[in-house]
Amino acid sequence: MIDLWKGSANTWDCDEMGHMNVRIYLEKAFEGLGTLAAHCHMSHVYQAGSPSTLIPLEQHIRFMREVHPGRPLHMRGCVLDVDETQVTVYQELIHGDGTPAAAFRTKLVHASSDALKPFPWSDRTKKALTELIGEPPASTAPRGIDFSVNPLPDEAVTLSHADAQGVQMIGQGMVSPQHCDVFGRMKPAWFIGRVSDSVPNLLYDWRQKVAGAIEGSRMGAAVLENRIIFRSWPKAGDLFQVRTSLARAEEKIHSLVHWMLDPVTGKPWMTSEAVAVTFDQETRKTIATPPALMEELAEIAPGDLSI
Structure with missing residues (x-):
């Protein structure tokens, strides 16, 4: 696991139910994916003018404990699997006391930023992704789908x-x-x-x-x-x-x-x-x-x- 994001929920991130809206979880998750990409020599993939990017194909999110305004949060993650053009990333958003707020499993494809045509990782990116392969905790596994x-x-x-x-x-x-x-x-x-x-x-x-x-x-x-x-x-x-x-x-x-x-x-x-x-x-x-x-x-x- 590597650290991917750290921050908190703002009042305006929360909805009429008094907790952080589902959309904001994804916003933070994709910020974390940007950190992981940079760790693997792809700091450019979410920048304007980049020849390549990472496109999500599928995502599973499990929400486990409500996030309320102002509470400390951090995110860590690892790679679950990687092939020539695709990677599946695990992320967990964690409360300040160490309990998980949510877990994400996201399958992404490395593709051209214009035509979205998949193409292989560079050798050093493939190596870096492979070195991040880890095992997520069983307690955050998909449950009801x-x-x-x-x-x-x-x-x-x-x-x-x-x-x-x-x-x-x-x-x-x-x-x-x-x-x-x-x-x-x-x-x-x-x-x-x-x-x-x-x-x-x-x-x-x-x-x-x-x-x-x-x-x-x-x-x-x-x-x-x-x-x-x-x-x-x-x-x-x-x-x-x-x-x-x-x-x-x-x-x-x-x-x-x-x-x-x-x-x-x-x-x-x-x-x-x-x-x-x-x-x-x-x-x-x-x-x-x-x-x-x-x-x-x-x-x-x-x-x-x-x-």
Whole structure:
């Protein structure tokens, strides 16, 4: 493990639930990846004019302990595996007392910054990456997402399929220039950020009912895990829609599949699966879902989408 980042959460990094928003976790993770890249002789890959960059293909995030404003945080990480053009990096965001806040497993490809065409590492970068191969702690391993499910091919993820399934559109908008990187592509953190902004359109009223099952509780929500498949890279001015269906509902957790699509072409920008809970903002404890509300969730999030 090497140190990758150190800082804290600002008040404006936190949302209405009183904890750091999921988007900010990704922002910090990608800052940490910049440090790792520099450690491996690739300090240029996130700079304007660079001939090459690192493009995320897939990312798994496990959120383990809430981050509150002003608390000290640091990040460390290692390499899980590396081949001729791809690397999988492990990162853990850690509280000041040593307990993990979140863990990230990110598969990236070394590619040209313009055409995104993969090409091999230099010999010294490959050597440096290999020297960073390590073993992450078992306690931060993926827990609630089935990795035996392979991502769909891009051609199976379409707006027409979502329409045919009766899947709700829970969010839409346009990519802003300030949400793009130095290459003009939307930053990875904003994929999950836009989904986070959209989910209340689907679940706000339902979660209020769940919280109402316990007298005096104040509704909150949190994501426990997220698996993201990055498929294409929108630029400023591109449009998006978020379509969402229920994957499963249990007493303590529910899982949703999100498709972020281009409404102009019907093709995918991103797909993801998120495992989430409803909790009491006062006690910070998970609220069990009554059986009738589990059935209602299936009604308000119809369709059979897969990641």
